Amino acid sequence: MxxxxxxxxxxxxxxxxxxxxxxxxxxxxxxxxxxxxxxxxxxxxxxxxxxxxxxxxxxxxxxxxxxxxxxxxxxxxxxxxxxxxxxxxxxxxxxxxxxxxxxxxxxxxxxxxxxxxxxxxxxxxxxxxxxxxxxxxxxxxxxxxxxxxxxxxxxxxxxxxxxxxxxxxxxxxxxxxxxxxxxxxxxxxxxxxxxxxxxxxxxxxxxxxxxxxxxxxxxxxxxxxxxxxxxxxxxxxxxxxxxxxxxxxxxxxxxxxxxxxxxxxxxxxxxxxxxxxxxxxxxxxxxxxxxxIENIKNTIPELPNTKEERYIKEFEISSDYARTIAYHPKLAEYFENIVKYVGIKMAKDVANFIMVDLSAYLNETKKEIDKIDFTKEKFKELLDLIDNKTISRNIAKEVINESLRTGKTPSEIVSKKGCTQITDEDGIKKLVIEVLNENETQVKQYLSGETKVIGFLVGQTMKKSKGKANPELVNRILYNELENLRK
Ligand SMILES: [Zn+2]
Incomplete structure (x- = not known):
């Protein structure tokens, strides 16, 4: 060796x-x-x-x-x-x-x-x-x-x-x-x-x-x-x-x-x-x-390796994300500021949005994190919109992106664009019935025991709703409607 x-x-x-x-x-x-x-x-x-x-x-x-x-x-x-x-x-x-x-x-x-x-x-x-x-x-x-x-x-x-x-x-x-x-x-x-x-x-x-x-x-x-x-x-x-x-x-x-x-x-x-x-x-x-020496000692902040460890332990975020955020003083400050405001339970989500969506925007525009306008209030609004199922995570990504570019708040964007997730059951049921009528072959397959075609039907319904339907609801309503057809 x-x-x-x-x-x-x-x-x-x-x-x-x-x-x-x-x-x-x-x-x-x-x-x-x-x-x-x-x-x-x-x-x-x-x-x-x-x-x-x-x-x-x-x-x-x-x-x-x-x-x-x-x-x-x-x-x-x-x-x-x-x-x-x-x-x-x-x-x-x-x-x-x-x-x-x-x-x-x-x-x-x-x-x-x-x-x-x-x-x-x-x-x-x-x-x-x-x-x-x-x-x-x-x-x-x-x-x-x-x-x-x-x-x-x-x-x-x-x-x-x-x-x-x-x-x-x-x-x-x-x-x-x-x-x-x-x-x-x-x-x-x-x-x-x-x-x-x-x-x-x-x-x-x-x-x-x-x-x-x-x-x-x-x-x-x-x-x-x-x-x-x-x-x-x-x-x-x-x-x-x-x-x-x-x-x-x-x-x-x-x-x-x-x-x-x-x-x-x-x-x-x-x-x-x-x-x-x-x-x-x-x-x-x-x-x-x-x-x-004593005076200088008192000016030394928490150092990146200690921060990295704390993020992993306290916030349970992945070690890659923890390092990237902790090693970058401005990113770490931004992250901690947001987490303090929205609560530790959301830290993982915050880290994900920072590392994926904000980072992509920063790379593209060559901006520093302290020069962007996605404030803690906007972050909270976004997380709340996901939490109360108004928007899906996919739509949340679009919303962040638009907010970064236009400065509008997430709720402004969501109400203007009409990208609110459809959670109204009657609306979804209407779409489901349309899909069932248009796909007789798959419905027959389902009824003859090939239940996995339900995935295809969910996909068709989501497509019809332009991605806005709440997937859990689509799943449940489709299942109920298909099972009703057996009777
Ligand atoms: Zn000189």
Whole structure:
């Protein structure tokens, strides 16, 4: 048995208004080099000042990850040369990070791991650092074309999270990342979008056949959660294939080719392992008080994995729905708000309508849930209309759809459209008799013992009512009429 061992290094862009060591805006700017100042482009004599919000967000995420917060930590200079790093070093935490230890529990709701137990993925540490600028290579760099540099990103605050190698499958890596993304959104420290670079992830993967550790390969250039999963799937297969052929795995950095779904060796920029770390002389040590930590602890809301479990237990909704709703802060808020108003007994129905009908509408219109007008009052009206058998569930779907598009209330729609379910027995009886007269063959079959043709006759009656008849009533009246014919 070949066993993969996976570790993740995740950079999370902290959502502060200003950069980590200067007052420049962190807002996304289309025009390069507009959010810059002497500090973040490394002009001589400019001194860094640590942004308190960065510390707050770092501590907040540390607490959410159940890590221990270091009351004393410090900054170092990581020295290396690259054009997008004008100081010639990156300021980062090295010897003592802001948070160490901690873990996230993943599973067991993931569809590919049905029935499996929860698993703890331990975190080694989380540290604060600054981002570098961005190089934009024009043309083919090997052909002596040129590169442009944008320093807007230089000095954007990052929190780097390093996991211990507890992850064993691509699905677990995926689960870990979507949970982490959801957490950073809940506690409001990051947008968490990998596609927009607010969360970046490098992975380490090795495959071993026995107890000895395999050779570690690093994969970069992963721009989405899907890429992480696909790259790991490919890499595990590649390494197992090589080991089976008796080949050696080369320790290297590979990059993920999104178009081909493969990993390829990377042309490395100088892989210099000695960064000559030394303490940053321009920043005092970072001292955090117990009170500061306590205050932050009190601002942490219920986190998505706890919510997910609660939804399953309290509301008895399916684990897939529970996860999708719980991991999405706005969807969860909407859902809980509705359930509070219509009552816990209706939670399952509410979840169904949200996941099927509202989701379809949101996907189609690219709207966010907090931008739609299907209020708790409208939701209740809809559920009441179903409950008192005015409309069927099928019609309810049409009603939601129309309400979302027009803003009208469910009762308005129902009374105007005349899509009220027919529950008047005389009306249904009239339709049933018509159907019986039109389908003599089936009636004979029924009377001769083929009672299952009643299904066909129910269908014909429903059709005649344009789907509006109450199916239970149709069934009962048809049965009575057919049995009457025996007499
Ligand atoms: Zn600046």
């Amino acid at each position: 070949y066993k993969p061992t996976i570790g993740l290094e995740i950079h999370i862009q902290l959502m502060t208004e200003t950069k980590i060591f200067c007052g420049c805006s962190t807002e996304f700017a289309r025009v390069p080099n507009t959010n810059i100042c002497p500090v973040c482009i490394g002009l001589p004599g400019a001194l860094p000042v640590l942004n308190e919000k960065v510390v707050e967000y770092g501590v907040k995420l540390g607490i959410a990850l159940k890590a221990s917060i270091n009351r004393f930590s410090s900054f170092y200079r990581k020295n290396y040369f690259y054009p997008d790093l004008p100081k010639g070093y990156q300021i980062t935490q090295y010897a003592i990070p802001i948070a160490k230890g901690g873990y996230l529990e993943i599973g067991p709701a993931h569809q590919n791991r049905a029935g499996s137990q929860k698993k703890k993925i331990r975190i080694e540490k989380a540290h604060i650092e600054e981002d570098s600028g961005k190089s934009i290579h024009m043309g083919d760099i090997t052909e002596s074309e040129f590169s442009l540099i944008d320093f807007n990103r230089s000095g954007i605050p990052l929190l780097e999270i390093v996991t211990l190698p507890d992850i064993e499958t691509p699905d677990e890596a995926y689960d870990f990342l979507i949970l982490l993304r959801s957490i950073v959104r809940y506690i409001g420290v990051s947008m968490g979008d990998m596609e927009k670079g607010a969360m970046r992830c490098d992975v380490n993967i090795s495959v071993s056949k026995d107890e000895t550790m395999g050779t570690k390969v690093e994969i970069k250039n992963l721009n989405s959660f899907r890429s992480v999963k696909r790259a790991l799937e490919y890499e595990i297969e590649r390494q197992i294939g090589a080991l089976k052929k008796g080949e050696r795995i080369v320790q290297e950095t590979r990059h993920f080719d999104e178009k081909e779904d493969t990993t390829k060796p990377m042309r490395t920029k100088e892989e210099l392992n000695d960064y000559r770390y030394f303490p940053e002389p321009d920043l005092p040590p970072l001292v955090i008080s117990d009170e500061f």
